[in-house]
Amino acid sequence: MEPIRLGVVGTGRGKTFMHPQACTGFKLCAICDRNQEKLDLCKKAYDTDGTLLTFTDFDEMINSGAIDAVVLANYFNEHAPFAIKALKAGIHVMSECAAINTLAEGVELCRTVEETGKIYMIAENYPYSKPRLEMKRVYESGEIGQIQFGKGEYCHAMQNPETYRISPGECHWRNLIPATYYCTHAIAPIMHITNTMPVRVNGFVGQLKDQSYRGLEYRHMDPGGMIVCQMDNGAVVNTLQGAVKVHSGITEIYGTKGGMSIDRESGNVTVWHENVDKGDKPNMRTYTPDWPEYGDLASQAGHGGGDFWTLFYFGKAIQENKQPWLNVYRACAMSCIGILAWKSVLDGGRSYDVPQWDNEEDRKKYENDNWTPFYKEGDDLTGKPPSAVSWVPSEEAHQAAKAVWEARHYWGLGWDGKTIDDNYAKVKV
Numbered sequence: 001m002e003p004i005r006l007g008v009v010g011t012g013r014g015k016t017f018m019h020p021q022a023c024t025g026f027k028l029c030a031i032c033d034r035n036q037e038k039l040d041l042c043k044k045a046y047d048t049d050g051t052l053l054t055f056t057d058f059d060e061m062i063n064s065g066a067i068d069a070v071v072l073a074n075y076f077n078e079h080a081p082f083a084i085k086a087l088k089a090g091i092h093v094m095s096e097c098a099a100i101n102t103l104a105e106g107v108e109l110c111r112t113v114e115e116t117g118k119i120y121m122i123a124e125n126y127p128y129s130k131p132r133l134e135m136k137r138v139y140e141s142g143e144i145g146q147i148q149f150g151k152g153e154y155c156h157a158m159q160n161p162e163t164y165r166i167s168p169g170e171c172h173w174r175n176l177i178p179a180t181y182y183c184t185h186a187i188a189p190i191m192h193i194t195n196t197m198p199v200r201v202n203g204f205v206g207q208l209k210d211q212s213y214r215g216l217e218y219r220h221m222d223p224g225g226m227i228v229c230q231m232d233n234g235a236v237v238n239t240l241q242g243a244v245k246v247h248s249g250i251t252e253i254y255g256t257k258g259g260m261s262i263d264r265e266s267g268n269v270t271v272w273h274e275n276v277d278k279g280d281k282p283n284m285r286t287y288t289p290d291w292p293e294y295g296d297l298a299s300q301a302g303h304g305g306g307d308f309w310t311l312f313y314f315g316k317a318i319q320e321n322k323q324p325w326l327n328v329y330r331a332c333a334m335s336c337i338g339i340l341a342w343k344s345v346l347d348g349g350r351s352y353d354v355p356q357w358d359n360e361e362d363r364k365k366y367e368n369d370n371w372t373p374f375y376k377e378g379d380d381l382t383g384k385p386p387s388a389v390s391w392v393p394s395e396e397a398h399q400a401a402k403a404v405w406e407a408r409h410y411w412g413l414g415w416d417g418k419t420i421d422d423n424y425a426k427v428k429v
């Protein structure tokens with residue numbers, strides 16, 4: 001088949017998709033970033049035959065006729081409007097997480113995928129790490145029965161100045177993101193392994209009385225966002241994400257006939273069955289699983305191989321003209337639990353229903369729900385803070401962060417494109 005002509009927007013995370021393996025079916029044809037400096041560096045690194053086009057304007061890229069598909073690796077909270085535009089321009093979309101920033105965006109996104117018939121996929125790579133694919137295989141064999149309880153974690157512990165470096169600008173999404181929002185890496189593996197969907201959600205975040213441990217932290221995020229989901233088979237799943245101070249990323253499933261987990265230290269899979277009442281010894285095995293296929297290619301990719309599989313399944317979906325497992329409905333479901341859990345946090349832990357994204361009658365209820373903690377100048381922030389304890393970084397933290405941004409030539413290209421000083425002047429929550 002002719003290669004699928006790929007465009008990528010965003011030259012940070014986006015670089016992961018700029019050297020596609022031949023078996024994915026893609027050829028990189030265009031890249032887009034409004035930061036010319038980063039764009040030039042990527043052109044140099046990834047233009048293998050002198051034909052790679054560069055754009056600073058997304059609309060120009062999607063209307064250029066040069067691409068069939070696009071990967072969206074722009075800002076976390078701006079994916080849906082880009083996806084909708086691209087789909088309407090006849091371009092298949094793979095969107096980085098999160099798929100949506102508001103429930104209203106989710107409604108519009110689902111409708112647009114249905115109307116255009118173009119392929120849409122969320123680039124959620126965590127279900128496709130080696131141990132999680134093995135857990136899916138074990139689950140589907142029936143060995144541990146049906147999920148009753150699950151636990152998923154994604155906490156990327158980081159210190160300053162690394163956090164400053166990856167969050168350039170006061171309004172950069174990483175500085176404003178509430179603790180429940182970066183949730184897809186924690187929930188998606190459980191949805192994928194067990195083929196279940198979250199239907200009801202509530203949320204909690206750490207609200208330590210003594211906040212002094214945050215020191216010169218610049219992010220507003222409260223530590224440790226916890227989401228509790230009721231799944232569509234009745235199981236309960238608990239996810240942990242956000243700025244806790246230790247790295248954690250395990251997936252655990254307790255089924256009706258046994259349990260399985262990722263070993264924290266080795267990353268191997270543990271499967272167990274036990275009958276304590278009878279005095280049996282726990283029947284437990286821990287082992288290093290194999291890849292199902294394309295192991296050599298997957299092993300070379302980032303995030304435990306997951307970065308290979310997302311592009312592979314996106315290409316396959318386009319070639320077969322069939323929406324992938326990580327389709328728009330699952331993309332919206334796994335993304336919206338972070339939004340709903342945050343509403344729950346600010347509402348004393350109240351539970352919220354997850355919209356039925358494939359049901360127009362149900363999702364219509366959310367078509368005007370534009371609630372978001374990511375703000376622009378002049379927005380009314382009442383009831384939409386990014387921190388439950390109203391924590392605000394200190395002036396000292398701002399100066400420390402600003403020094404790093406300037407040294408790295410981030411001249412204020414935060415999410416609204418204003419200068420660092422403009423941003424600082426305008427945000428005082």
Ligand SMILES: NC(=O)c1ccc[n+]([C@@H]2O[C@H](COP(=O)([O-])OP(=O)(O)OC[C@H]3O[C@@H](n4cnc5c(N)ncnc54)[C@H](O)[C@@H]3O)[C@@H](O)[C@H]2O)c1
Pocket residue numbers: 009010011012013014032033034035038056057058072073074075076077096097098123124125166303413
């Ligand atoms: N799946 C994963 O493992 C994984 C890992 C890292 C990041 N991500 C996701 O990828 C996305 C990007 O992450 P990042 O760390 O690269 O973020 P980032 O904020 O560092 O980079 C975003 C890039 O997009 C560019 N951009 C923003 N708006 C643009 C516009 N309108 N036109 C052109 N370019 C624009 C910016 O200039 C910047 O270079 C986020 O949604 C993040 O959640 C996913």
